[in-house]
Amino acid sequence: MSLIDFEFLFRPVGELDAWLTGLFAGAPLLVALGIAFVLGLRHASDPDHLVAVTSLVAADGGGTRSATRLGAWWGLGHAATLILLGVPLIVFKSELPTWLESGAEKAVGVVIVVLALRVTWKWARGHYRAGRHSHSPSDAIPQRGSHRHLRRGEVEAAHRHHAVRTPQQAFGIGLLHGLAGTGAVVVLLLAALPTRLEAALSLAVFAPMTIFSMAACTTAFAWVLTRPLIEPVYRSVLIPALGLFGLTFGLWYVGLG
Secondary structure (H helix, E strand, C coil): CCCCCCHHHHHHHHHHHHHHHHCCCCCCHHHHHHHHHHHHHHHHHCHHHHHHHHHHHHHHCCCHHHHHHHHHHHHHHHHHHHHHHHHHHHHCCCCCCHHHHHHHHHHHHHHHHHHHHHHHHHHHCCCEECCCECCCCCCCCCCCCCECCCECCCCCCCCCCCCCCCHHHHHHHHHHHHHHHHHHHHHHHHHHCCCHHHHHHHHHHHHHHHHHHHHHHHHHHHHHHCCCCCHHHHHHHHHHHHHHHHHHHHHHHHCCC
16 A cells, blocks of 8 residues: 555546647647647656656756757657557557556656655665766866766765766666557547547657657756756755655555655
8 A cells, every 4th residue: 555646646647738739629730730749748747757857857956058959869769669659559440468567557656766765765875966067178078167967975086077967778667668568658648639640640749749848847957956946956956855755656556665
């Protein structure tokens, strides 16, 4: 029995989606494509996406440019799964096997738990101390003047630069998220639109918009948390709080909460 039932987080977006998909009925193709456009833009606000992206951005610890790149790769992986699986499902009016979709959803929960644990562990080890500093000309790294990034411990004259979260990892997480949600999207489109062609065209609009929405989501999140007034609180308080929330949510999502 879960101590916290996170189902309430899904109700608002579920009601919004139900209202938007209700507009599909009898709508001309251009209107249907417009609705698919809006649904794609909204897609990043699903609670499981938001929890994953908070851990994704927190683990990276970079600025808005880095967050945008990670969000775009995350969205690209998500969109790739939607297209590669969604189009054949629409053409053959089929569905993903229940066991596959259920397993993907549980795997998403596991990923959220792992991300949350990693963020918390790195915070406890002091990996999120950051400040502006310069490097000497002898350092074998690109020189861009004063900059900031993650590092462990106190400021040192020489320290290793590393990417905490790579685009490939973000892409992989996006693929998994797409696998968990493709079946529901396809069922929605097939039920709401009269022909396979309209459903396929709507999916072709929906998928790219998810890339944009996920990149925008990570950018906005990173921009807010790196403001001078917020960043000290973010690094000292919000990161472990987000880690704890992600862990609790992930366990609930898997069914172990």
